[in-house]
Amino acid sequence: MKELSIFIDESGDFGEYAVHSPYYIITMVFHDQSEDIQPAIYKLNQELSYLHLDNLCIHTGPIIRKEEIYKNMGIDERRRIFNKMVAFIRQINIRYKCFFIEKKHIIDVVEATGKLSKQISQFVRKNYKEFLSFDNVKLYYDNGQVEVSKILASVFNTLLPNPIFRKVMPKEYKLFQVADLLCTMQLVILKLESNQFSKSEMMFFGNIRDLKKNYLKPLAKKEWG
Numbered sequence: 001m002k003e004l005s006i007f008i009d010e011s012g013d014f015g016e017y018a019v020h021s022p023y024y025i026i027t028m029v030f031h032d033q034s035e036d037i038q039p040a041i042y043k044l045n046q047e048l049s050y051l052h053l054d055n056l057c058i059h060t061g062p063i064i065r066k067e068e069i070y071k072n073m074g075i076d077e078r079r080r081i082f083n084k085m086v087a088f089i090r091q092i093n094i095r096y097k098c099f100f101i102e103k104k105h106i107i108d109v110v111e112a113t114g115k116l117s118k119q120i121s122q123f124v125r126k127n128y129k130e131f132l133s134f135d136n137v138k139l140y141y142d143n144g145q146v147e148v149s150k151i152l153a154s155v156f157n158t159l160l161p162n163p164i165f166r167k168v169m170p171k172e173y174k175l176f177q178v179a180d181l182l183c184t185m186q187l188v189i190l191k192l193e194s195n196q197f198s199k200s201e202m203m204f205f206g207n208i209r210d211l212k213k214n215y216l217k218p219l220a221k222k223e224w225g
């Protein structure tokens with residue numbers, strides 16, 4: 001049985017446009033279950049354990065902004081965690097795709113969900129044969145936002161024979177944490193392109209040249225075109 005797992009995360013909200021939340025992003029990480037990533041997961045967990053961070057659920061936004069459980073960590077420690085996660089992504093055989101809208105061009109939640117649904121539908125149709133080559137397609141989402149759950153159900157139930165939906169806890173799946181990182185990095189790209197790069201982001205990544213060389217270009221190789 002061939003199985004495709006899709007781990008989904010989002011960034012932003014469906015409220016009105018605001019400077020602190022200009023975009024809405026949905027990121028999907030695709031993993032062919034025939035590709036064994038358990039050795040890489042074991043290695044990542046072991047390296048985090050060496051840092052006394054057992055069972056850590058890696059949440060990228062707070063790492064960059066020095067929030068939540070990372071608020072008492074120095075920048076070197078936070079970078080170390082982030083770099084280990086990026087190295088993990090580069091080691092494993094996955095693909096990802098980001099779908100996004102700029103909220104200042106959106107009238108309301110109906111238009112927002114419609115535009116995102118259209119983007120995802122077009123992507124699935126473009127790669128329809130590949131999706132159909134799998135016996136099972138399982139979608140993993142934490143049901144964080146009702147609108148996203150509705151988009152996923154609408155698109156995948158319409159286009160695929162028998163998609164399977166699973167509610168997840170982020171800490172249980174490293175690939176969900178991967179989706180979170182890639183979602184955050186897509187936001188970084190959009191803010192970079194629109195000259196909205198924050199002080200905390202600049203401080204964390206050092207400079208734009210290093211950001212592109214060390215992170216954006218390597219991660220882009222995993223994108224599903």
